[in-house]
Amino acid sequence: MPSMKPPLRTIQLLELHSKSPAYFVLLAALLLTIGAAAWSVLAMEHAGHVVTGMDNQIVWGLPHVFAVFLVVSASGALNVASMASVFGKTEFKPLAPLSGLLAMCLLLGGLMILLLDLGRPDRLLVAITHFNFKSIFAWNIFLYSGFIGLIIAYLWTQMEHGVSRYTPMAGLFAFVWRMALTTGTGSIFGFLVARQSFDSALFAPLFIALSLSYGLAIFVLVLLLASSHAGRPVGDGLLERFARLQLIFIACGLYFVVVYHMTNLYFSKHIPFERFILIDGGMFTKMFWLGQIALGSVLPMALLLMPGLASLRARVVLSASLVIAGGLAQMYVTIVGGQAYGLVLFPGHEVSSSFFDGVNHDYSPSSLEWMLGLGGVAAAALLTLLGLRLFGFLPDKLDDQVGH
Numbered sequence: 001m002p003s004m005k006p007p008l009r010t011i012q013l014l015e016l017h018s019k020s021p022a023y024f025v026l027l028a029a030l031l032l033t034i035g036a037a038a039w040s041v042l043a044m045e046h047a048g049h050v051v052t053g054m055d056n057q058i059v060w061g062l063p064h065v066f067a068v069f070l071v072v073s074a075s076g077a078l079n080v081a082s083m084a085s086v087f088g089k090t091e092f093k094p095l096a097p098l099s100g101l102l103a104m105c106l107l108l109g110g111l112m113i114l115l116l117d118l119g120r121p122d123r124l125l126v127a128i129t130h131f132n133f134k135s136i137f138a139w140n141i142f143l144y145s146g147f148i149g150l151i152i153a154y155l156w157t158q159m160e161h162g163v164s165r166y167t168p169m170a171g172l173f174a175f176v177w178r179m180a181l182t183t184g185t186g187s188i189f190g191f192l193v194a195r196q197s198f199d200s201a202l203f204a205p206l207f208i209a210l211s212l213s214y215g216l217a218i219f220v221l222v223l224l225l226a227s228s229h230a231g232r233p234v235g236d237g238l239l240e241r242f243a244r245l246q247l248i249f250i251a252c253g254l255y256f257v258v259v260y261h262m263t264n265l266y267f268s269k270h271i272p273f274e275r276f277i278l279i280d281g282g283m284f285t286k287m288f289w290l291g292q293i294a295l296g297s298v299l300p301m302a303l304l305l306m307p308g309l310a311s312l313r314a315r316v317v318l319s320a321s322l323v324i325a326g327g328l329a330q331m332y333v334t335i336v337g338g339q340a341y342g343l344v345l346f347p348g349h350e351v352s353s354s355f356f357d358g359v360n361h362d363y364s365p366s367s368l369e370w371m372l373g374l375g376g377v378a379a380a381a382l383l384t385l386l387g388l389r390l391f392g393f394l395p396d397k398l399d400d401q402v403g404h
Contacts, residue, residue, distance in 0.1 A: 016230050016388035016389050016393075016394055017230075022229070023229060026385070027385065029378075030378045030382045033375055033377075033378035034375050034378050036374075036375065037371050037372050037374065037375020037378070037379075038375070040367075040369075040372045040375070041116045041372060043368055044368055044372075051366065051368060052366045052368055053363050053364045053365045053366050055361075057339060058340060058363045059339070060339060061117075061336065061363065061365055061369050062336075062365035062369040063114075063117040063372045063373045063376070064113075064114070064117065065335055065336065065373065066113055066372075066374070067111070067113035067114045067117070067373070067376060068185065068335060069110070069214065069327055069328055069331045070110030070113070071107060071110040071144075071185055072182060072207055072210060072211045072214055072215075073106050073211065073215045073218050073327070074102075074106035074110065074147075074181075074211075074215065075103070075147075075178040075185075075208075075211040075215060076210075076211035076212045076213065076215020076216055076219075077099060077102040077215035077216075078099055078100060078103040078151070078174060078175075078178050078215070079099070079212055079215055079216060080092050080096065081095075081097075081099035081100050081154065081158075082171060082174070082178075083245075084096045084171075085154075085167050085171030085172075086168070086171050086175045091238060094398075095223065096158055097155055097159060097393045098394060100151045100154055100158070101155070101384060101387045101391075101393050102222055103147075103151055103178075103215070105381075106215075107144060108148070108380065109377060109379045109381075109383070110376060111144060112375075112376050112379050113372060113375070113376035116372060117372060127141065136184060136188050136191050137188070139184055140188070143177070144181065147174075147177055147178060147181050150173055151174060154167070154170040154171060154174045159392070178211075179208060182204075182207050182211045183208065185207055186203035186204040186206060186207030187203065187204055189334070189335075190203035190204060195339070195341075195343070196270060196272070196273045196341065196343065196344055197339070198338055200260065200263065202263060205256055206253075206256040206257065206259075206260055209249070209252040209255070209256045210256075210327065210330070212249040212253070213246065213249035213323055213327070214323065214324065216242070216245060216246055216249055216320075217319075217321075217323040217327075218320075220242050220320045221320050221321070222384060223398075224313075224317060226388055227398050232394070232395070233398065234398045235398060236312060239316055242316065243304050243312065243319075246304060246316070246319060246320065246323070247301060247304040247305065250297055250300055250304075254293075254297045254301075257292070257293075261274060261277075269344070272344065273341050276337075276341050277337055281337060281341075284332075284333050284336075284340065287333050287337075288329075288330075288333045288337075290329075291328075291330070291332075292333060295325060295326050296322060296323060296325060296327060296329060299319075299322055300322045300323050303318060303322075304316070336363055339361070339363075340360055340361045340362070340363055342359045342361070
């Protein structure tokens with residue numbers, strides 16, 4: 001007799017309804033964090049950035065670390081949707097709406113930090129109506145707004161049955177656009193030829209590789225947290241697929257980090273900066289080796305390479321948390337460490353002046369900067385929570401038969 005295949009399961013997208021105390025505690029914590037961030041913005045607007053740890057040498061501080069991390073992660077968070085609609089991995093199809101929602105919320109959270117940290121947010125109207133197309137910042141305005149528009153269109157095709165035939169096309173456009181978005185974000189640093197620490201075309205592929213790892217780590221944590229509150233446990237098979245993807249993405253990110261530093265070591269003009277980051281940079285060196293390499297790359301890979309399904313869930317959660325912590329350390333070393341290194345104005349000569357030329361700079365973020373950075377993270381989390389609560393972004397089944 002012919003073998004009988006089980007019928008395809010009909011997947012429904014349902015709102016997240018939770019009345020547990022933990023849900024309301026999380027909601028209150030997010031609102032308090034956003035309130036503290038709003039207060040820090042008012043304090044910095046009133047007194048100026050002199051109340052922060054930033055100065056004329058380090059103009060991008062801790063808020064930019066959080067902001068760039070969120071923007072880069074937003075691109076990677078859309079990867080689950082791309083796997084379904086672009087690469088035909090049907091097991092990820094029910095999770096595509098959540099992937100799009102999270103990508104949009106992470107980007108909005110990062111842009112909020114940037115807008116409020118740069119000073120004079122009321123001048124945004126000038127920035128979006130007067131463009132200098134020789135500036136990568138002008139291009140990024142189009143990349144960020146276009147990304148949000150494409151995600152909205154992508155979500156519409158996924159959730160409206162009448163236009164579902166356009167989902168592969170929308171997914172392809174979103175996939176290409178997010179590559180361009182991450183390229184533009186990395187190019188902000190790659191085009192800064194006045195800094196020995198930047199000035200490298202490798203920042204574009206490096207940021208693309210890192211976005212895959214960061215975005216998937218955040219997506220997995222959000223999925224597991226939401227599914228536990230909704231009473232829809234994620235199947236071990238699906239979790240194992242996420243673990244394999246995370247392992248590959250971490251390895252790709254680590255590879256490009258090694259290529260970037262090896263390339264710098266090849267050019268004599270970059271060797272002093274490499275010595276600063278890798279050997280003599282104090283806190284930056286510790287954050288690079290311990291935070292970025294050990295905790296953010298090597299340890300998560302070791303956890304995910306361990307055999308057996310018994311502790312897989314705990315290992316996936318721990319590895320994702322370590323990837324996020326290591327990613328923040330990496331952004332700190334890249335952004336703040338790159339500015340802290342003193343410019344080499346005259347190679348082969350010592351330079352001194354009252355403007356601290358040729359001097360490596362110290363930086364200690366203030367509590368106001370911490371509040372603003374964490375406020376952006378809280379804003380992204382709150383938008384995600386509201387999206388899950390008000391709209392159907394979470395599948396009603398998350399076992400191993402979903403999507404098959």
